Amino acid sequence: MNENSASDxxxxxxxxxxxxxxxxxxxxxxxxxxxxxxxLVLLGIPxxxxxxxxxxxxxxxxxxxxxxDPASLVGQLDITLYRDDLRHSTTRxxxxxxxxxxxxxxxxxxxxDDVLYSGRTIRAALDALSDWGRPRIVRLAVLVDRGHRExxxxxxxxxxNLPTAKSEKVRVHLEEIDGTNEVMIEAAE
Amino acid sequence: MKHLLSTADLSREEAVKILDIAGEMRxxxxxxxxxxxxxxxxxxxxxxxxxxxxxxxxxxxxxxxxSADVINFSAKGSSxxxxxxxxxxxxxxxxxxxxAVVIRHPDSGAPARLAATDxxxxxxxxxxxxxxxxxxxxxxxxFTLRRQLALRDGVSATGxxxxxxxxxxxxxxxxxxxxxxxxxxxxxxxxxxxxxAPPTLLPVGAESWPCTISYDLDQVIAEGVxxxxxxxxQGERMRAAYFPNPxxxxxxxxxxxxxxxxxxxxxxxxxxxxxxPMNRGLEISSAAADSPRSTVLDQVTNxxxxxxxxxxxxxxxxxx
Numbered sequence: 074m075n076e077n078s079a080s081d082x083x084x085x086x087x088x089x090x091x092x093x094x095x096x097x098x099x100x101x102x103x104x105x106x107x108x109x110x111x112x113l114v115l116l117g118i119p120x121x122x123x124x125x126x127x128x129x130x131x132x133x134x135x136x137x138x139x140x141x142d143p144a145s146l147v148g149q150l151d152i153t154l155y156r157d158d159l160r161h162s163t164t165r166x167x168x169x170x171x172x173x174x175x176x177x178x179x180x181x182x183x184x185x186d187d188v189l190y191s192g193r194t195i196r197a198a199l200d201a202l203s204d205w206g207r208p209r210i211v212r213l214a215v216l217v218d219r220g221h222r223e224x225x226x227x228x229x230x231x232x233x234n235l236p237t238a239k240s241e242k243v244r245v246h247l248e249e250i251d252g253t254n255e256v257m258i259e260a261a262e
Numbered sequence: 263m264k265h266l267l268s269t270a271d272l273s274r275e276e277a278v279k280i281l282d283i284a285g286e287m288r289x290x291x292x293x294x295x296x297x298x299x300x301x302x303x304x305x306x307x308x309x310x311x312x313x314x315x316x317x318x319x320x321x322x323x324x325x326x327x328x329s330a331d332v333i334n335f336s337a338k339g340s341s342x343x344x345x346x347x348x349x350x351x352x353x354x355x356x357x358x359x360x361x362a363v364v365i366r367h368p369d370s371g372a373p374a375r376l377a378a379t380d381x382x383x384x385x386x387x388x389x390x391x392x393x394x395x396x397x398x399x400x401x402x403x404x405f406t407l408r409r410q411l412a413l414r415d416g417v418s419a420t421g422x423x424x425x426x427x428x429x430x431x432x433x434x435x436x437x438x439x440x441x442x443x444x445x446x447x448x449x450x451x452x453x454x455x456x457x458x459a460p461p462t463l464l465p466v467g468a469e470s471w472p473c474t475i476s477y478d479l480d481q482v483i484a485e486g487v488x489x490x491x492x493x494x495x496q497g498e499r500m501r502a503a504y505f506p507n508p509x510x511x512x513x514x515x516x517x518x519x520x521x522x523x524x525x526x527x528x529x530x531x532x533x534x535x536x537x538x539p540m541n542r543g544l545e546i547s548s549a550a551a552d553s554p555r556s557t558v559l560d561q562v563t564n565x566x567x568x569x570x571x572x573x574x575x576x577x578x579x580x581x582x
Contacts, residue, residue, distance in 0.1 A: 154299065167286035168286070
């Protein structure tokens with residue numbers, strides 16, 4: 074899901090415009106679920122969760138009655154050292170964790186990731202989060218839910234439910250990292 | 263990367279990766295909850311055949327911060343004093359269930375022997391062997407330099423090397439494994455190294471090393487240098503007279519108050535480093551050791567982060 078090579082078997086399921094519309098809806102869902110923007114903190118999971126969290130924060134800040142800085146709502150939560158597969162993949166370099174100045178204690182934290190799949194990343198994120206503080210509520214927002222959960226985890230806000238076969242790959246490309254905006258499904262080789 | 267035996271084995275890419283990982287480990291060390299679960303359930307054995315304070319404690323802290331279990335072994339008071347061989351000691355550790363071995367040994371090459379033989383099939387980290395190498399010390403020195411310069415320049419240290427940096431390593435080069443490890447690593451990372459020492463404390467063959475050799479500390483300071491790495495005079499390894507007396511050593515090769523004054527007067531940004539333990543008043547004066555230029559305590563803090571990164575590198579990823 075992380076390579077930038079679009080092979081022939083790839084089929085676009087969300088265009089750049091689709092992603093924008095989906096994020097706008099998810100942003101309003103987050104505000105609605107929270108009954109406002111009070112205490113909201115959006116934490117993106119590297120790498121592509123972070124730009125998504127930034128985009129959501131920009132929309133949420135824009136909807137506020139009094140102007141606020143979107144950056145004060147966003148952070149990045151690295152989960153590398155909390156993964157359960159460290160012994161089985163190549164050594165991963167951790168990314169920085171950056172929390173907003175207000176911290177996360179007593180806040181409503183919305184974890185943001187690009188694709189929800191096995192649920193193991195979110196399990197790791199919940200563990201990582203508890204080492205940084207104690208949020209009042211933790212929610213989960215994802216751009217794409219592709220199914221095939223291996224843990225009892227579900228998302229509160231889903232951009233698009235995407236039925237997939239386990240052998241297929243979902244690739245998310247975001248302007249900030251990949252230079253383009255699209256979500257593709259790639260058939261198995 | 264299977265073992266960490268020598269900095270000469272590290273590619274630039276690998277070295278920068280260890281430093282980058284150490285950067286994140288250092289950040290984790292500033293949290294209220296310092297522990298990370300990355301090595302939960304693994305056992306690290308500290309096998310120390312030679313005295314050590316900071317290296318052993320640093321490795322112990324590093325392993326514990328990553329949630330590994332630690333078994334400390336020191337030769338004193340163990341079966342080694344009954345004549346047990348390195349092979350038997352190592353195989354005993356394997357039978358106990360160790361996942362990685364951190365070894366310090368007075369004989370150069372002991373860690374390489376453990377790694378090369380089929381006695382045990384575990385990742386080996388060299389924590390100092392004789393007068394050969396001390397790779398994690400060199401990594402923490404490089405990390406400290408890189409971080410200090412990035413802070414000074416207001417940039418992120420991640421991904422950077424030490425290109426164009428001028429580092430002088432001063433003192434007892436002959437007995438120093440720290441000097442050797444630093445020499446290889448600093449070269450790999452793009453820094454240029456000058457070794458400054460009395461001729462008696464330079465090893466035979468030093469002229470073939472990738473560095474400049476100088477016998478004049480004042481001249482090296484006058485020419486400008488980004489960091490002065492002062493080495494401990496290793497009295498315990500000296501079986502002959504290498505210099506007439508401590509006062510003469512201090513006068514010619516030590517970073518004394520006069521030389522510190524020269525640095526300050528020139529407005530130089532030179533950092534003062536020392537791997538510890540320091541002989542205050544011999545190779546470094548108290549004023550120099552405690553000056554704002556000194557990175558001595560920063561080096562200790564960074565040592566834990568670098569050792570966490572080394573353990574993480576060796577104990578994660580495809581090993582089997």
